[in-house]
Amino acid sequence: MAFDKLIEEKLKQAREEGHFDHLPKRGRLEFEDDSDVPEDERLAYHLMKNNGYAPDWIEDDKTLRRKLHDARRLLARAWADYNRKRQQPELMSNDRTRRHIEWDWRTARDKFEGMVADINKDVFNFNLRAPALALHRFPLRIAEEYKALGIE
Numbered sequence: 001m002a003f004d005k006l007i008e009e010k011l012k013q014a015r016e017e018g019h020f021d022h023l024p025k026r027g028r029l030e031f032e033d034d035s036d037v038p039e040d041e042r043l044a045y046h047l048m049k050n051n052g053y054a055p056d057w058i059e060d061d062k063t064l065r066r067k068l069h070d071a072r073r074l075l076a077r078a079w080a081d082y083n084r085k086r087q088q089p090e091l092m093s094n095d096r097t098r099r100h101i102e103w104d105w106r107t108a109r110d111k112f113e114g115m116v117a118d119i120n121k122d123v124f125n126f127n128l129r130a131p132a133l134a135l136h137r138f139p140l141r142i143a144e145e146y147k148a149l150g151i152e
Contacts, residue, residue: 078108
């Protein structure tokens with residue numbers, strides 16, 4: 001196993017086990033801790049913060065998080081609806097209805113995969129603008145997204 005894959009697996013395992021859940025400042029970017037901000041931009045960031053603005057890359061990160069949340073929510077809702085309908089014998093006994101239920105689920109999956117592709121493009125662009133490597137995001141993997149949502 002490549003070293004970077006090993007590190008990625010260990011981080012993923014620690015994240016899944018909740019080892020990072022109780023870290024201070026979890027999920028927040030603090031302007032006071034500006035070690036990730038290039039020195040020549042710190043004054044500008046400080047002024048923007050004091051006037052209610054954020055750098056573009058922070059706004060882009062918020063947008064990425066919102067898009068990902070929305071995509072996961074839509075897929076989870078479609079998955080729950082699909083499972084609910086599959087458990088109803090009166091629906092599944094009708095071939096036409098069953099095909100329609102399966103088609104709806106395939107359509108939801110296709111839409112989710114398209115949303116993930118768009119998010120991954122945004123991740124790439126975000127990583128180009130983020131001021132430090134530590135702030136970069138990993139692209140999403142469809143199989144991991146399905147697994148995280150408990151989808152077969």
